[in-house]
Amino acid sequence: MGVPLPDKDDLLRQYRMMMVIRRFEEEAARNYAKGKIGGFLHLYIGQEAIAVAAADALADQDYIFQTYRDHGTALARGMSPNAAMAELFGRDTGCSRGLGGSMHYFDAERGFLGGWAIVGGHMALAAGTAFKSKYVGDDRVTICFFGDGSTNIGGFHEAMSLAGLWKLPVVFVCENNQYAMGTPLERTSPLEDLSIKATGYGIAGDRCEGHDVEVVADRIGAAVERARKGQGPTFIEILTYRFRGHSMSDPAKYRSRTELEQRKQRDPITVVRERLLGLGVEESTLDDIDLEVDEEIDAAVRFADESEPAREDVMLSTVLAPEGDA
Amino acid sequence: MREIRYREALREAMLEEMERDESVFLMGEEVGHYQGAYKVSEGLLEKFGERRVIDTPIAEAGFAGVGIGAAMVGLRPIIEFMTWNFSFVAFDQIINNAAKVYPMSAGAIQAPIVFRGPNGAAKQVAAQHSHSSAPFYTNIPGLYVIQPSTPRDAKGLLKSAIRSNNPVVFLEGETLYGVKGEVPDEGEEELIPIGQSRLARSGGDCTIVSWGRPYYTVLAAAEKLAAEGIECEVIDPRTLRPLDTSLMVQSVKKTNRCVVVHEHWPYGGPGAEIVDRLQREAFDYLDAPLERVASLDVPMPYALNLEDTVLPTEERIIDAVKSVSYAE
Numbered sequence: 001m002g003v004p005l006p007d008k009d010d011l012l013r014q015y016r017m018m019m020v021i022r023r024f025e026e027e028a029a030r031n032y033a034k035g036k037i038g039g040f041l042h043l044y045i046g047q048e049a050i051a052v053a054a055a056d057a058l059a060d061q062d063y064i065f066q067t068y069r070d071h072g073t074a075l076a077r078g079m080s081p082n083a084a085m086a087e088l089f090g091r092d093t094g095c096s097r098g099l100g101g102s103m104h105y106f107d108a109e110r111g112f113l114g115g116w117a118i119v120g121g122h123m124a125l126a127a128g129t130a131f132k133s134k135y136v137g138d139d140r141v142t143i144c145f146f147g148d149g150s151t152n153i154g155g156f157h158e159a160m161s162l163a164g165l166w167k168l169p170v171v172f173v174c175e176n177n178q179y180a181m182g183t184p185l186e187r188t189s190p191l192e193d194l195s196i197k198a199t200g201y202g203i204a205g206d207r208c209e210g211h212d213v214e215v216v217a218d219r220i221g222a223a224v225e226r227a228r229k230g231q232g233p234t235f236i237e238i239l240t241y242r243f244r245g246h247s248m249s250d251p252a253k254y255r256s257r258t259e260l261e262q263r264k265q266r267d268p269i270t271v272v273r274e275r276l277l278g279l280g281v282e283e284s285t286l287d288d289i290d291l292e293v294d295e296e297i298d299a300a301v302r303f304a305d306e307s308e309p310a311r312e313d314v315m316l317s318t319v320l321a322p323e324g325d326a
Numbered sequence: 327m328r329e330i331r332y333r334e335a336l337r338e339a340m341l342e343e344m345e346r347d348e349s350v351f352l353m354g355e356e357v358g359h360y361q362g363a364y365k366v367s368e369g370l371l372e373k374f375g376e377r378r379v380i381d382t383p384i385a386e387a388g389f390a391g392v393g394i395g396a397a398m399v400g401l402r403p404i405i406e407f408m409t410w411n412f413s414f415v416a417f418d419q420i421i422n423n424a425a426k427v428y429p430m431s432a433g434a435i436q437a438p439i440v441f442r443g444p445n446g447a448a449k450q451v452a453a454q455h456s457h458s459s460a461p462f463y464t465n466i467p468g469l470y471v472i473q474p475s476t477p478r479d480a481k482g483l484l485k486s487a488i489r490s491n492n493p494v495v496f497l498e499g500e501t502l503y504g505v506k507g508e509v510p511d512e513g514e515e516e517l518i519p520i521g522q523s524r525l526a527r528s529g530g531d532c533t534i535v536s537w538g539r540p541y542y543t544v545l546a547a548a549e550k551l552a553a554e555g556i557e558c559e560v561i562d563p564r565t566l567r568p569l570d571t572s573l574m575v576q577s578v579k580k581t582n583r584c585v586v587v588h589e590h591w592p593y594g595g596p597g598a599e600i601v602d603r604l605q606r607e608a609f610d611y612l613d614a615p616l617e618r619v620a621s622l623d624v625p626m627p628y629a630l631n632l633e634d635t636v637l638p639t640e641e642r643i644i645d646a647v648k649s650v651s652y653a654e
Contacts, residue, residue, distance in 0.1 A: 104431075106430065106435065108435050114427070116423075118418055118422050121422055125395035127392050127395060128393060128395015128397070128398070132396040135377065136401075154387060161383065317433070318428060319429055320470075321491040322491065323490060323491055
């Protein structure tokens with residue numbers, strides 16, 4: 001499989017990024033509680049390895065679609081924590097200038113084509129950017145994330161169906177965190193293994209655990225490579241777990257404390273940290289990274305807090321695009 | 327000027343724009359090998375090949391979404407719905423994705439896409455296949471909604487729609503596809519701007535605003551009224567969002583009365599919007615309350631006699647004009 005094992009430096013970089021996402025979201029939760037952030041806030045805590053692995057598997061020109069649980073994927077792709085935090089605070093300096101919020105991050109320059117908040121609704125869009133790549137013959141791959149809850153809605157079916165039919169260069173990544181909001185998989189799906197759904201669409205299926213960033217990077221990397229070579233789409237089910245509720249308003253009473261504690265034993269950040277220590281990295285090196293990340297996120301909160309509010313003129317001038325020479 | 331049919335005008339618009347711009351493609355059910363369910367796309371597959379004239383499975387939400395995604399990264403898709411009734415399973419794509427990506431990304435990502443197909447009643451196709459879709463889509467900021475009545479407007483507006491940087495809902499009519507009308511000669515390019523109404527008939531006694539299928543019923547009624555000495559001025563808005571009321575206001579200032587005739591249910595929609603705007607923009611000039619002649623407030627029945635009753639009739643139009651004119 002095409003992706004070489006990462007060296008120590010790669011792992012350190014991945015560790016750092018996972019820490020950025022974790023600390024970013026912990027601060028987001030704190031500021032939500034303080035009333036600095038409104039609306040819905042869906043945290044990615046526990047799933048970070050997937051975002052970081054995917055970012056590593058993609059090339060700069062590739063396209064990314066994510067659901068409303070989008071902070072981690074955007075940060076891993078290179079969005080600055082400042083722009084990400086300012087968006088949560090509803091500020092003009094936010095990545096969507098305060099018009100999108102937590103669920104609608106955009107970073108067009110980096111090919112991050114949105115956080116989308118209608119379950120399954122963004123999947124056909126991802127087939128669409130992949131369609132464009134095939135139409136113009138560019139070398140880009142599209143990756144589309146969604147949850148286990150999406151696999152029962154029509155949008156999933158039609159996107160997979162068309163992507164399979166037209167052999168589009170797209171990778172569908174199901175982040176199966178076991179719960180569609182508060183409903184466990186066994187009550188939403190007759191299948192325990194969702195990846196077999198790929199067969200019905202004539203596309204490649206794969207399945208792996210999501211707590212080990214190296215494993216995930218390897219598997220997504222292989223799918224991206226297949227897509228880039230014109231071998232069609234892949235549906236990968238990645239088994240993961242969110243340590244927080246569905247959103248900030250969800251105390252997650254539908255699952256047991258034991259289950260949560262067991263899952264936390266496989267915290268993707270602990271897994272990388274232990275591997276690095278095993279490779280001879282000093283504990284103090286990792287602690288230094290943690291401190292540096294803390295400072296970066298604190299600075300992002302200050303930046304957001306001090307930024308100008310979202311602007312009415314921006315809102316009014318972005319309903320329709322200006323017309324010009326087409 | 328030559329005369330061609332409405333469907334041919336639409337075909338010419340697509341053909342010319344596809345020749346002009348490689349990023350334009352046509353996608354939908356039966357648009358290619360079948361030559362179009364209503365033959366609008368006849369011949370395009372032979373001309374442009376399967377890369378640019380793309381037959382889809384029956385999956386409106388899927389291919390509407392594929393179009394939007396392609397538009398987000400630089401293509402200019404034309405998505406054909408076999409009829410607008412089937413757009414309802416793609417409603418989420420049009421409303422939540424096409425109309426939202428530009429605003430939600432604060433203007434970073436555009437969606438230049440045209441959704442087109444026949445709208446409204448055909449003949450005896452009953453409740454599920456006779457929807458007039460304008461009220462649903464005109465409510466949405468972020469969309470243009472165009473409903474051309476004549477072949478000339480169909481061609482000139484479809485060309486503008488394809489060149490627009492925004493999502494366009496383009497409402498045609500099955501009963502209009504065969505209508506013949508004057509269209510500029512080949513080689514004479516005409517782009518009709520989105521958001522401009524048109525004076526269709528001059529008259530000093532009563533203004534009638536109408537578009538789509540009842541536009542022709544209105545013109546016929548206007549001739550009968552003229553024979554009785556009532557001269558109607560007919561304005562076709564052509565674009566329903568954004569709505570250009572300038573000619574309507576100008577006309578009402580002259581006639582002091584107005585009837586709006588539309589093929590959609592009476593609750594809300596562009597018909598009600600026009601009346602609302604005119605009462606505010608021309609209040610001092612009105613000698614009678616504005617009247618509307620709408621489709622009856624029922625799901626479309628199958629029986630022909632009932633369908634004819636539901637759609638705006640000449641008789642109802644004539645009655646409304648006489649009513650606002652305080653004529654017998």
